[in-house]
Amino acid sequence: MYQFKRLAASAAIGLWATTALAQDSITVAIQLEPPNLDPTGGAAQAIDSVLYANVFEGLTRFDADGAIIRGLAQSWDISADGTVYTFNLAAGVTFHDGTTMDAEDVKFSLDRARAEDSTNAQKGLFAGITDVTVLEPLVVQVTLDQPNGNFLFNMAWGDAVIVAPESIADIASNPIGTGPFTFTDWVQGDRLELTRNADYWGDAPALESATFRFISDPTAAFAAVMAEDVDAFIGFPAPENLPQFEADPRFQVLVGNTEGETILSTNNKMPPFDNVLVRQAVAHAIDRQAIIDGAMFGLGTPIGTHFAPHNPAYVDLLANSPHDPDRARELLAEAGFADGFTTTLKLPPPSYARRGGEIIAAQLRDVGIETEITNLEWAQWIEEVFKNKDFGLSIVSHTEPMDIGIYANPDYYFQYDNPDFQALMEELNATTDPAGRNDLLAKAQTIISEDYVNGYLFELAVATVAKVGVQGLWVNQPTAAVDLTGVSWAE
Amino acid sequence: MIRYALGRLTSLIISLLVASLVIFAVIEVIPGDPAAFMLGVNARPDTIAALRAEMGLDQSIITRYFDWVTGLLQGDFGQSWTYKTPVAELISDRIWVSLPLAIYALILSALIAFPAGIFAASRRGGPGDITIMGATQLGVAIPNFWFAMILVLIFAINLRWFSAGGFPGWGDPLQALKALTLPAIALALPQAAILARVMRSSLLDMLGEDFIRTARAKGLTRRQALWRHAVRNALIPVLTIIGLQFSFLLAGGIIIEQVFFLPGLGRLIFQSISARDLIVVESVVMLLVFTVIVVNFTVDLAYAAVDPRLRAKA
Numbered sequence: 031m032y033q034f035k036r037l038a039a040s041a042a043i044g045l046w047a048t049t050a051l052a053q054d055s056i057t058v059a060i061q062l063e064p065p066n067l068d069p070t071g072g073a074a075q076a077i078d079s080v081l082y083a084n085v086f087e088g089l090t091r092f093d094a095d096g097a098i099i100r101g102l103a104q105s106w107d108i109s110a111d112g113t114v115y116t117f118n119l120a121a122g123v124t125f126h127d128g129t130t131m132d133a134e135d136v137k138f139s140l141d142r143a144r145a146e147d148s149t150n151a152q153k154g155l156f157a158g159i160t161d162v163t164v165l166e167p168l169v170v171q172v173t174l175d176q177p178n179g180n181f182l183f184n185m186a187w188g189d190a191v192i193v194a195p196e197s198i199a200d201i202a203s204n205p206i207g208t209g210p211f212t213f214t215d216w217v218q219g220d221r222l223e224l225t226r227n228a229d230y231w232g233d234a235p236a237l238e239s240a241t242f243r244f245i246s247d248p249t250a251a252f253a254a255v256m257a258e259d260v261d262a263f264i265g266f267p268a269p270e271n272l273p274q275f276e277a278d279p280r281f282q283v284l285v286g287n288t289e290g291e292t293i294l295s296t297n298n299k300m301p302p303f304d305n306v307l308v309r310q311a312v313a314h315a316i317d318r319q320a321i322i323d324g325a326m327f328g329l330g331t332p333i334g335t336h337f338a339p340h341n342p343a344y345v346d347l348l349a350n351s352p353h354d355p356d357r358a359r360e361l362l363a364e365a366g367f368a369d370g371f372t373t374t375l376k377l378p379p380p381s382y383a384r385r386g387g388e389i390i391a392a393q394l395r396d397v398g399i400e401t402e403i404t405n406l407e408w409a410q411w412i413e414e415v416f417k418n419k420d421f422g423l424s425i426v427s428h429t430e431p432m433d434i435g436i437y438a439n440p441d442y443y444f445q446y447d448n449p450d451f452q453a454l455m456e457e458l459n460a461t462t463d464p465a466g467r468n469d470l471l472a473k474a475q476t477i478i479s480e481d482y483v484n485g486y487l488f489e490l491a492v493a494t495v496a497k498v499g500v501q502g503l504w505v506n507q508p509t510a511a512v513d514l515t516g517v518s519w520a521e
Numbered sequence: 522m523i524r525y526a527l528g529r530l531t532s533l534i535i536s537l538l539v540a541s542l543v544i545f546a547v548i549e550v551i552p553g554d555p556a557a558f559m560l561g562v563n564a565r566p567d568t569i570a571a572l573r574a575e576m577g578l579d580q581s582i583i584t585r586y587f588d589w590v591t592g593l594l595q596g597d598f599g600q601s602w603t604y605k606t607p608v609a610e611l612i613s614d615r616i617w618v619s620l621p622l623a624i625y626a627l628i629l630s631a632l633i634a635f636p637a638g639i640f641a642a643s644r645r646g647g648p649g650d651i652t653i654m655g656a657t658q659l660g661v662a663i664p665n666f667w668f669a670m671i672l673v674l675i676f677a678i679n680l681r682w683f684s685a686g687g688f689p690g691w692g693d694p695l696q697a698l699k700a701l702t703l704p705a706i707a708l709a710l711p712q713a714a715i716l717a718r719v720m721r722s723s724l725l726d727m728l729g730e731d732f733i734r735t736a737r738a739k740g741l742t743r744r745q746a747l748w749r750h751a752v753r754n755a756l757i758p759v760l761t762i763i764g765l766q767f768s769f770l771l772a773g774g775i776i777i778e779q780v781f782f783l784p785g786l787g788r789l790i791f792q793s794i795s796a797r798d799l800i801v802v803e804s805v806v807m808l809l810v811f812t813v814i815v816v817n818f819t820v821d822l823a824y825a826a827v828d829p830r831l832r833a834k835a
Binding site: 063065066068072073074146147148149150151152153154202203217218219220221243244245246247249250253254256257258259407408409410412413414416417428430433443 | 551552553554555557558559560561562563564565567568571572574575603604605606611614615618670673674677678681683684685686687688690779780781782783784785788789792795796797798
């Protein structure tokens with residue numbers, strides 16, 4: 031009996047004791063689980079969150095501030111006419127399966143992404159490539175049909191990482207890259223594990239291993255952090271809980287910026303929004319700060335155009351659309367809608383849209399515009415709003431970096447068709463000198479701001495909650511990534 | 522008996538066929554293109570077309586239905602579009618969370634409900650009965666996800682006895698059971714409340730029966746009669762309820778799995794619906810329907826085995 035008691039006691043200790051974590055591993059939570067592990071075959075940001083810079087690398091990459099730095103390409107030459115890029119690849123790079131990474135793999139990856147039957151979600155990044163040639167084992171030459179000032183930027187995307195023909199068949203479940211961490215295990219629905227790559231060609235990361243967990247429910251996210259089940263939560267989904275974490279000595283809260291321009295998308299071809307006066311009226315009806323405070327608990331930076339405020343090329347155009355309900359009513363009267371009108375407001379799932387939608391509906395009602403709110407799942411939103419363009423207004427955060435080019439596509443869901451703007455974008459694509467590009471970008475921002483194409487609301491912020499002692503996490507999200515290469519624990 | 526069993530079997534096959542048609546039809550009409558969803562807002566139309574072809578979505582709906590059903594008949598659940606792994610593999614991973622969780626919750630629920638129900642019945646109208654019945658009212662009324670959050674708040678955040686969620690796998694059975702404990706309690710309590718009420722009323726019915734009076738007349742005390750004769754007979758309706766609760770617990774843990782971020786079948790369905798991974802949704806739902814239909818078939822046979830009247834009717 032005594033022995034049984036001892037056994038029971040030791041079992042109980044084993045059951046209840048929390049094992050002390052070794053300080054060379056980390057458990058990081060993100061909200062969404064990647065649907066699969068192929069960054070070159072889907073748009074899900076969660077794939078990049080887990081794998082970008084950790085498992086896969088491209089020719090170039092984004093650093094923590096969004097600058098384009100060297101990746102597998104250690105240097106490059108650009109021909110005088112801007113159409114031929116010659117990349118010199120890093121030497122001694124191997125994939126996690128032991129095969130060598132060389133120019134053939136680069137050719138394979140780029141050709142695969144731009145092929146006829148490619149399922150790359152960002153195929154547009156590769157559209158200008160006409161030829162990829164292997165010059166030497168570590169030298170590859172890419173030819174473009176015209177100069178493209180964005181080419182090095184395009185090659186930094188998670189969709190442009192270098193993969194190997196040997197491992198491509200199983201990439202969705204067993205990703206083989208060249209990065210500082212190797213993929214170890216994925217318990218679908220629960221967690222994904224990475225281990226340090228002992229043969230990494232660059233600087234070795236401080237962490238020996240990392241576990242990603244996927245917690246979508248905001249309440250569960252709060253509980254997981256408070257119970258210290260996770261060491262860090264990147265993109266914490268409930269901004270209302272942040273003050274509590276800030277007040278707790280166990281945690282640090284990092285608030286950074288993203289590339290997400292949150293806009294009141296407006297169907298420019300649907301009456302009455304085909305009238306610029308109406309769009310301007312909507313812009314004046316909106317009180318951005320009330321939306322940021324009410325829907326995002328103060329997180330977010332107001333924007334006056336479709337451009338990230340932290341980008342050096344950003345132009346502050348908030349003065350074009352200050353909150354002025356009287357002016358909005360005047361403009362509506364001038365446009366022939368003195369008694370207002372009714373339209374649809376279709377909202378995708380994120381809280382910025384659902385919470386923001388209620389506030390915007392109230393603000394629009396104040397100037398006489400009635401909205402019928404419909405809540406949609408993402409798949410429905412893509413079908414109804416994005417593909418069929420069956421909407422008046424919607425709220426979406428456009429999270430792709432530097433995506434002002436979408437305004438040059440008249441078939442894009444908000445259907446803005448302005449030949450001047452389209453010409454400007456062509457000119458921008460062909461311009462490689464930075465000063466010239468910034469001038470053109472400033473012009474582009476001004477055109478869409480003064481045309482009130484969409485209601486420009488705010489730049490989405492990203493909040494990270496981490497245990498005190500975790501250092502080196504990205505504060506900003508220049509691209510969807512949880513880059514663990516620089517992460518360590520303070521002594 | 523054989524004719525009866527064959528009759529039941531025919532109806533089982535017809536039910537499954539109808540179920541497969543209904544499931545396929547209902548799920549396929551959900552708006553939203555799986556390929557467009559996967560590729561997001563920057564995808565080009567030719568890329569979406571290429572992915573649709575890769576998924577087999579370019580074929581007619583009738584072809585796809587027959588492919589799916591013939592696959593199912595051969596035990597092939599198909600290939601998940603988003604996870605890009607066989608659906609059977611996804612299910613077999615998840616079932617090892619959902620099934621143990623359902624069983625765990627059921628055991629807890631019975632362990633709470635039986636004593637509570639018997640105690641309440643044996644002290645009908647007394648303070649104990651009133652307290653227990655009041656508590657079961659509360660148990661029925663409290664939503665299980667809310668109760669789950671309270672459990673997390675107390676036992677994971679404040680006392681730190683448990684993790685707030687997640688599942689470590691069965692590599693370490695103790696840790697696995699521990700991870701399922703709070704979710705099982707959250708699932709079990711509302712079920713226990715219902716079960717205790719059924720147990721109590723069923724027992725009270727039995728206590729009014731003639732055979733109890735006979736037992737009392739033969740000299741048994743009220744309590745002896747209750748334990749020896751009434752409880753056993755009262756279990757029949759209780760077991761029926763338990764059977765119904767089990768299918769609910771297996772399929773209905775979606776919200777609890779969400780609160781505790783458990784990788785179970787419910788969460789798989791939830792994720793697959795929002796990602797429009799229709800083949801996964803169809804196959805998992807079909808599996809659940811199959812389970813329920815087969816359980817009912819077995820129960821029908823068992824009833825017939827114990828009750829000759831049923832066999833005669835067939």
